[in-house]
Amino acid sequence: MNKPITIKEIARDLGVSFSTVSKSLNDSSEISEKTKKKVKEYAALRGYTPNQIALSLKNSATFTIGVIIPDIQNAFFASVLKNIEIHAKSYGYRIVTFFTNEKLKEEEESLKILSKGLVDGLIICPSEETFKKRKFAHFDAVKNMNTPVLVFDRVDENLDFDSVSVDDFGSIISGLDYLYEKGARSILFASTIPALSVGKKRKEAFEKFLKDNPEVKGTILEDQENGVLQNMLLEVLKTEKIDAVFGMDIDSTMLASGAISMIGKEFKEEISLLGYVNKQYNRLVYPKISYINQFPEKIGQMAVDIIVDKIKIGNSKILKKEVIETFIAIKDTSK
Amino acid sequence: MNKPITIKEIARDLGVSFSTVSKSLNDSSEISEKTKKKVKEYAALRGYTPNQIALSLKNSATFTIGVIIPDIQNAFFASVLKNIEIHAKSYGYRIVTFFTNEKLKEEEESLKILSKGLVDGLIICPSEETFKKRKFAHFDAVKNMNTPVLVFDRVDENLDFDSVSVDDFGSIISGLDYLYEKGARSILFASTIPALSVGKKRKEAFEKFLKDNPEVKGTILEDQENGVLQNMLLEVLKTEKIDAVFGMDIDSTMLASGAISMIGKEFKEEISLLGYVNKQYNRLVYPKISYINQFPEKIGQMAVDIIVDKIKIGNSKILKKEVIETFIAIKDTSK
DNA sequence: TTGTAGGCGTTATCAT
DNA sequence: ATGATAACGCCTACAA
Numbered sequence: 001m002n003k004p005i006t007i008k009e010i011a012r013d014l015g016v017s018f019s020t021v022s023k024s025l026n027d028s029s030e031i032s033e034k035t036k037k038k039v040k041e042y043a044a045l046r047g048y049t050p051n052q053i054a055l056s057l058k059n060s061a062t063f064t065i066g067v068i069i070p071d072i073q074n075a076f077f078a079s080v081l082k083n084i085e086i087h088a089k090s091y092g093y094r095i096v097t098f099f100t101n102e103k104l105k106e107e108e109e110s111l112k113i114l115s116k117g118l119v120d121g122l123i124i125c126p127s128e129e130t131f132k133k134r135k136f137a138h139f140d141a142v143k144n145m146n147t148p149v150l151v152f153d154r155v156d157e158n159l160d161f162d163s164v165s166v167d168d169f170g171s172i173i174s175g176l177d178y179l180y181e182k183g184a185r186s187i188l189f190a191s192t193i194p195a196l197s198v199g200k201k202r203k204e205a206f207e208k209f210l211k212d213n214p215e216v217k218g219t220i221l222e223d224q225e226n227g228v229l230q231n232m233l234l235e236v237l238k239t240e241k242i243d244a245v246f247g248m249d250i251d252s253t254m255l256a257s258g259a260i261s262m263i264g265k266e267f268k269e270e271i272s273l274l275g276y277v278n279k280q281y282n283r284l285v286y287p288k289i290s291y292i293n294q295f296p297e298k299i300g301q302m303a304v305d306i307i308v309d310k311i312k313i314g315n316s317k318i319l320k321k322e323v324i325e326t327f328i329a330i331k332d333t334s335k
Numbered sequence: 336m337n338k339p340i341t342i343k344e345i346a347r348d349l350g351v352s353f354s355t356v357s358k359s360l361n362d363s364s365e366i367s368e369k370t371k372k373k374v375k376e377y378a379a380l381r382g383y384t385p386n387q388i389a390l391s392l393k394n395s396a397t398f399t400i401g402v403i404i405p406d407i408q409n410a411f412f413a414s415v416l417k418n419i420e421i422h423a424k425s426y427g428y429r430i431v432t433f434f435t436n437e438k439l440k441e442e443e444e445s446l447k448i449l450s451k452g453l454v455d456g457l458i459i460c461p462s463e464e465t466f467k468k469r470k471f472a473h474f475d476a477v478k479n480m481n482t483p484v485l486v487f488d489r490v491d492e493n494l495d496f497d498s499v500s501v502d503d504f505g506s507i508i509s510g511l512d513y514l515y516e517k518g519a520r521s522i523l524f525a526s527t528i529p530a531l532s533v534g535k536k537r538k539e540a541f542e543k544f545l546k547d548n549p550e551v552k553g554t555i556l557e558d559q560e561n562g563v564l565q566n567m568l569l570e571v572l573k574t575e576k577i578d579a580v581f582g583m584d585i586d587s588t589m590l591a592s593g594a595i596s597m598i599g600k601e602f603k604e605e606i607s608l609l610g611y612v613n614k615q616y617n618r619l620v621y622p623k624i625s626y627i628n629q630f631p632e633k634i635g636q637m638a639v640d641i642i643v644d645k646i647k648i649g650n651s652k653i654l655k656k657e658v659i660e661t662f663i664a665i666k667d668t669s670k
Numbered sequence: 671t672t673g674t675a676g677g678c679g680t681t682a683t684c685a686t
Numbered sequence: 687a688t689g690a691t692a693a694c695g696c697c698t699a700c701a702a
Contacts, residue, residue, distance in 0.1 A: 051452040054679035389695035
């Protein structure tokens with residue numbers, strides 16, 4: 001029931017003015033060593049800690065970064081968030097987190113709440129629905145504030161903020177090259193994210209590849225309902241000759257993995273599987289899947305670096321658009 | 336670059352006092368409709384929103400709940416966190432999140448930061464290291480504050496806070512009964528969490544079951560290094576006759592799943608696998624695993640309910656120790 | 671119906 | 687070497 005002790009109370013208890021207390025605690029040279037010691041000891045005794053809210057008001061700096069992500073159950077976002085937290089911490093920042101569950105409305109709500117002076121900067125990955133409906137008006141409010149904003153992964157020309165993303169086009173091509181080299185001439189493209197800008201970009205890359213390599217037969221399976229996609233996969237895998245499956249996201253890749261198991265084909269021997277899983281999942285799954293590493297660690301780190309930089313320097317008009325060029329297909333290490 | 340507008344500025348621009356503005360915006364009956372309308376319109380035009388930090392200071396209520404969890408990459412915690420966020424939101428609360436990565440030191444740091452008036456309540460799952468070293472002193476500081484604290488999942492008698500946990504003992508027995516009924520007489524117990532209180536409790540339950548059912552042969556494999564555990568599993572599965580594997584946590588269960596696949600045994604036919612995975616993982620994995628549902632949704636919801644209750648009522652001395660009794664082993668639905 | 675003053679906890683500036 | 691005062695943005699008695 002003890003309310004946290006304040007400077008005022010310390011001052012009262014010690015019979016000094018509260019400015020003396022404040023100065024003592026901040027090691028001001030104006031105060032005698034004796035008084036300082038007395039104040040500090042009593043403060044320690046009573047477990048005094050400065051009230052951060054009062055400090056935030058005084059300094060108009062909250063040392064808090066707002067993070068808005070679609071879904072924490074998605075391993076990619078979990079990894080990014082983890083690394084955002086780690087790096088924010090290292091800069092002395094905290095994070096307040098909102099999950100939109102891929103819903104526009106929840107994104108609007110979150111943005112509204114966070115634009116009330118609660119945070120010094122904002123890191124966002126917009127929801128699927130935002131892209132489907134192409135509604136970006138709710139970003140306007142935050143745009144003409146001096147709070148820096150950074151968008152990661154799902155970038156879009158309508159969102160003129162700082163951004164960190166991966167080179168989707170390039171990594172798809174590189175993945176396809178990898179499959180091609182392994183002999184694949186009939187490739188199945190599986191996606192549960194056709195609505196997202198990244199999903200579209202990846203599909204474009206696939207189509208480009210097919211155009212450049214007419215000897216390759218491509219099949220595209222897209223669906224937002226995971227349950228349906230697996231049946232579609234099973235159907236195609238049973239009826240057509242498929243050399244390789246390329247999953248465009250964690251879900252489609254894992255579903256493809258399951259489908260291949262179900263029809264009893266051998267991984268690597270009969271069908272190659274490449275996809276966007278991550279270490280975390282792959283570590284626990286058998287057989288291991290070759291995958292495109294999106295470097296969520298790097299994304300989280302860069303996002304924080306940029307935001308903290310802008311917070312300290314002041315939000316400039318010059319936008320940083322970082323694209324993580326690096327991508328690799330790590331080969332199957334199992335067996 | 337526009338700093339957010341304040342009540343003062345609105346008052347100045349409109350030529351009224353700032354209390355008039357404040358009252359108008361709060362729909363006070365003291366103010367004439369005409370003035371109210373004028374003020375509201377101008378405030379809307381300028382995009383005024385009350386500064387939450389100032390409000391927090393004024394009301395000494397932050398509408399923020401601090402959450403400290405070991406690891407967001409763990410699907411169980413991800414699910415709990417998600418549901419904490421959902422429910423907190425429904426009560427008008429935000430969450431500020433810290434990840435300890437199972438480290439005592441990070442837990443201490445997080446606790447220290449959050450005890451500076453930043454949050455109205457605290458939801459914590461202590462780290463593995465905290466239990467290993469049995470250091471709980473850092474909780475003292477927070478104990479004699481009036482900030483309500485709740486511990487979930489990893490409860491301990493040294494932590495006398497509100498708590499939400501599952502009936503570990505009961506669910507293990509129930510899981511073993513399930514395996515027994517399916518004919519298992521040689522059961523392998525796999526765990527990567529021997530240091531945690533839950534891990535110990537689960538092992539106790541297993542040993543109790545073996546004592547009560549002497550006809551069952553039990554083998555215990557424990558290790559904190561996942562890589563090592565899988566080799567241990569492979570070794571035992573190859574050399575001994577095992578009817579069923581019971582994984583004590585996500586990692587050991589997934590590793591067991593992989594190991595069974597590797598040695599080419601048939602799930603369900605030759606070996607039953609039961610474990611602590613969750614829907615999220617299981618949805619994407621083949622073959623599907625029977626699992627103990629810990630109801631992370633329920634844990635998250637109850638934790639928030641209790642904390643918000645305590646925040647509103649005032650932190651009472653009476654502790655709520657909720658144990659989620661319900662548990663089910665959902666049967667393999669694949670094929 | 672409107673304006674003034676005080677206070678939430680802190681620090682910084684200015685006296686004493 | 688100390689103490690008083692103002693300010694951060696807001697709300698709310700109380701006064702006018």
